[in-house]
Amino acid sequence: MPPPTTASTAPTADTDALLDGLDVARERTLALVEPVCAEDLERVHSTLMSPLVWDLGHIAAFEDLWLVHRFGGEPMLRGEYAQVYDAFETPRAERGDLPYLRCAEAHTYLADVRTRVRELTDARGAGDGLLHELVIRHERQHQETMLQTIMLARLRDYDPRWRVEPPQAAGAAPTGLEWIDVQGGPFDMGAPAEGFAYDNERPRHAVDVPAFRIGRTPITNATFLHFVEGGGYQRREWWTDEAWHWKEQYDITHPLHWTDDGREWRIGGYEPLDPTRPVVHVSWFEADAFARAHGARLPTEVEWEKAATWDQDTGATRPYPWGSEPPTRERANLDQSGCGPAPAGAYPAGAAPSGCQGMLGDVWEWTYSDFRGYPGFRAHPYREYSEVFFGADYRVLRGGSWATSGRVATPTFRNWDHPQRRQIFAGFRIASDA
């Protein structure tokens, strides 16, 4: 275990870049809620989610706690709200009943905290920058949560002003059933010791991975529709007992946002199902059943990460599938710009050395794996970020979606949810033993 970094040896952060990161994140948060009326901001649209305005107050409270209080050493501006905005103390289903700040007050809280953070940071820098980075990524993650809520609310005419059309795929449309072979052998899994990473991504550790096959792209709508029309939801043998029970209880017959007339809900309306895009808003149970129907399985986390970053020529692990540079619009569908997944195969410049495409962006990908700590895991900076969720109740998702910030979506980032959940922008690719 490396010793904790001390103030004297820690690199000094680029304070201006961090303040800019905070501003750019905030601009998007405000633009996200701008088209939504106060009534829709304050309403509970789904018991799975918070009212949108709770997310706003929670973003402010998180920054108040970590930057005003912990970093700045000052009392929180609104410490009396810490309990209301504590995600762990207040489960999402109960948040509609809390005395959370309504629209105008939540916006004021956001702005007041930010003013204080700027004053504090101007006066004393950002230290090693890791707490500022934590706060930026927290706000970014909640933007995706808010977009899940906006999807569930099916807000018609929601048309964010930053929307740009995603690119089309060149050549024959992938189905998701094209295989890539990945050699067996050791692979360094997880985030390196230096720089920002969440606690659950560390420590980096070697895993000996047997040879396997994995889909070149995620499974597309066309391929999933074939499964649906072929009786996929009626074939008992393709579903585990737990999955079948869930499917029967809730009468699940297709992905969450598909309609019975061949369309799917997207941000702002509903459109004919695009056969070339990855299927999205499926549960782990549905993904698992689809894989079984094809004599396959979901990839384990380590298989997913190896397919995303392992360079078979050098044996090294790349920071990103395409190399070392951060994501760009040519490499991955991230940062909410397209307001939905792009066609599978639309980002050849983002391919991994393995040949896999679309590993980052478009849709989160369910993995076979339960959410657990890596060997030597240490909770940081608080147990409720990940440790309290470890165990068999949650499965890991990888790769980020169209709604994930490029600052958050790295190949080592781990998301998690219950296997029956479908509000996440989640699809999957399949795998099998070599």
Ligand code: AVJ
């Ligand atoms: C990593 C997406 C599961 O939303 O619960 C937000 C991120 N943690 N605030 C969540 C998070 C604290 C987390 N996920």
Ligand code: FE
């Ligand atoms: Fe949060």
